[in-house]
Amino acid sequence: MTGPLNAAAGGAATAVTVPAVHPDDLAVDTLRFLAADAVQAAASGHPGLPLGMAPAAWVLWSRHLRHDPADPDWPDRDRFVLSAGHGSALLYALLHVTGYDLPIEELRRFRALGSRTPGHPEHGLTPGVETTTGPLGQGLANAVGMALAERMLAARCNTGGHRVVDHRTWALVGDGCLMEGISHEAASLAGRLRLGKLTVVFDDNDVTIDGPARRSCADDVEGRFRAYGWHTLRVDDGTDLEALDLAYAAAADDERPTLIAVRTTIGYGAPEVEGTSKAHGSPLGEEAIAAMRRRFGWPATPFHVPSPVRLAVAERSGHWAAERAEWERAHARWRAAHPDVAGCFPLDRIPGPPDLTVLAPLADRCEAGGAIATRKASGAALDLLATEYPALVGGSADLASSTNTAIPGGDVGPGDFAGRTIHFGIREHGMAAALNGIALHGGLRPFGSTFLVFSDYLRPALRLSALMRLPVIYVFTHDSVHVGEDGPTHQPVEHVESLRLIPGLTVLRPGDAAETALAWELAAADLHGPTALVLSRQDLPVLGGDGLDDARRHGARTVADPTGAVDVVLVAAGSEVALALDAAALLAARGVGSRVVSVMWRERFEDALAAGTYHLPDVPVVWVEAGVRTGWRATAGPRDAVIGIDRFGESGKGPDVAAHLGLSAEAVARVAVRVLEA
Incomplete structure (x- = not known):
């Protein structure tokens, strides 16, 4: 049986007689060619991952991902994170085909100045992009934070028979993501916390830029993740849609996070470069794409989307919209029944502090005289703020007793997510990226802490906090050579200056307890970017509250x-x-x-x-x-x-x-x- 493929949004209709193809197979090939065409039009980009992972991505998005393209910010949607952000052309193709507000013209402008399809996904620019990715491994750790936020909010909001927080987090990672050290930190934390609604899909293609991945890494990835406490699955053929479907269904293990290793071929279908590092980061070229079109029976018109794919998506769109509408009705009932909880944890945004005057008593008590370390004054301010700010949650990289950041409300632990203090362990980088994920999720306001000298360990994630304008609060203590006996390895010298170089990061270094109270006021009030509080180990004289208005202004x-x-x-x-x-x-x-x-x-x-x-x-x-x-x-x-x-x-x-x-x-x-x- 034969039939025409009609160009739906890619220009003039082109009739090509080809064997009838199932809409799922058409959709997979559509994703492949949209990505290849976008990279070719830009004369730069990464076609290899999209060509290899298109089947896995389509099955996830069309059959398992709980989302509604008509409302990308639906609070109870599943989150999808493309940790391997260089494969952005695949994400943009998915967003366009499934009906997000990303016209085909934007795919034509891939990587162009001013487009909504930049080289790596950017949060806040493109509808449906959950986080800014590209630095490998960051997205995986963001996903851990998102999954943790979902569990913490479920413990707070799913009350009295109402279930308004119940979704999954999915991340697509590559070999590079799993080689980066941050992946070890994040995966270990997720396993310890038993984040069962987190699923990571591993594009196991054994290729990096310099050649086969096995040249530099021979890890037993599945064994490693099992050791972290994860549930692991494998799909040996990344083109087998039904095997992928079964694996995604089996990932619904609420007791453990899941890793699905999918064996793929990078650059699938591209002559000469298929399966090699040459497919990773360069356009395929007009001749190679033409050969691919012949191989797949695909029209010569670039950016072609067959009408059967549009129809299949239209059918799914009704289901997606119905799920969201049902949730909105449940959410309205919940808000009416629990207005106080709904006010404290608005699921659609990052909550701000209800009343910062709670810090006024601390500033008033800071009369001149006496001495106290600003890290201790910070702890007192944090305790006061926490009483009026239920959405404020966070912890430290195993230093809460030194950074004074354990707040009332109990600990967060495996199976017990109602607490407020998160024990991130000695994982500064993973902590900061997870904080970004919590902020991106909405409903909670996160902070994290460590010694200032170890800000180097988390700087890449902090940079992304600033790039995404996330209101994460960083508490850095032990801020100078006054650390003393621990010596130069623990005495920060260049760190404050290096933090001040990050665009969009507010760096506050208070001189006494009164300024520390003001610093927390400024940090809590800022919902448009991250703040770093830089605090002393040693006692400092209390100078009093005179002139704080000048300091504020x-x-x-x-x-x-x-x-x-x-x-x-x-x-x-x-x-x-x-x-x-x-x-x-x-x-x-x-x-x-x-x-x-x-x-x-x-x-x-x-x-x-x-x-x-x-x-x-x-x-x-x-x-x-x-x-x-x-x-x-x-x-x-x-x-x-x-x-x-x-x-x-x-x-x-x-x-x-x-x-x-x-x-x-x-x-x-x-x-x-x-x-x-x-």
Whole structure:
């Protein structure tokens, strides 16, 4: 039997007589050719994964994924994460074919400036893209966070017979994702927590850019995941649609996450490059695509979608819409029955704090006098905030007692997701990427913590927090060489400056307990990007609440003024504010009047200086911070001096190490006198 394939959205109709083909097989080939055509049109991209994984992707999306293209943000949809983000052409083809708001014109503009089909998927740009992926392994860890958020919200919201949170998380990963260290961290955590609604589909094609994957990696992937506590399945033929269907159905193991290893051929169907690394990251070329069209009996018209595929999707669309409509009715009943719970955990967005005045008592108690480490002041602020912010959840990389980030409400553990404190283990990178997944999911507001020096371990995930503008809160303690005896391996020197370089990341380094309370207020209120709180290990004098409004508006406040004229300004951040105050006292004894300014938010301070909304006296300035001087030098004027640390530290008592490296009151006072005499 023969029949025509009609171009539906790809241009003029083209009649080609071919044997009748099942709509599923047509859909698989449609995905392959849409991806190949997009890469060819862009003259760059990665066709290999889409050609090999099209069958697995189609079976998942058409038969198992619970979603509605008419409402990409439906809160109880299944999440699909393309961790192997270089295969973005496959995702865009899926989105277009299944009816998301992604016209064929956008596939034609693949990788073009201003298109909604960038080289790697970007959250917030393309409907249906759940997270920004491309750095390998990040998406897998995001999926762990999404699956964890689903379980935590189910424990909070599925009350009184109502079931408004009940969906799965799916991730497609490649060899590269599973080689990256973050995959070990994330998979181990998921297995320990028994995240049974998480399924990872492994594109097992044994190919990396440099050649066969076995050249560099001979892991028993399934054995490894079983050791983590996962359920594992294998599909030996990635083109067998019914075997794939059965595997997806068998993945519904609510007690364990599931890994499905699917043996595929990279670049399936492409002559000469099929099964080789040459199929990975280059256009196939017009001749190769033409040969593929002949092999599959496919029309010559690029970006062709057969009408039987459109009809098959239209039939499924009714089912998808009905599922969503049924959920919306259940959700309305739940909201009416449990308005307080629904208000605390809005499933359609990241919840903000209901009332930040809860932190006011802490700031009011911060009268000048006494001393407390800002990490401890942070713990007090976090406890207060947690009482009014039920959606605030998080934990640490095995350092909660040091970072002061265990909050009331109990622990999260296997089979018990009603708690609030998540024990991420010594997995900084996996923790941060999972926090991104929790934020992406909606309904909860996540924070995580570790020592500042280990921010290096999670930086790639933090960068993606900023890129996606996710309101994740990072608590970094033990912020300077005052860590002391642990030595240079644990003494952060370049870390604060490196964090300030990340676009969109708010970096707050408070100088005392009052500024720490303000830092938490600013972090909790910011729903448009991540915030890093940089906190001291050692006790710092409490300076009081005067000038906090200036710090809120301008990023800085005056904490000391001379009785007479201002001869010099000492500007410092964090623990060095106390050092500047001691230096000011020494200068006063010499008859030198100095103003001390605490800068808790340097970027806002610099903006205020540039805008003329904040002014420093027209006198020399000494800038002081226990870190590399690069950024402060850019702010300093020709008459100024910058005191910092442009080398690694030493092991010894914190004050001794700081003094040895030039951070003493006497050293600061000497520099101030020198700039006045210059």
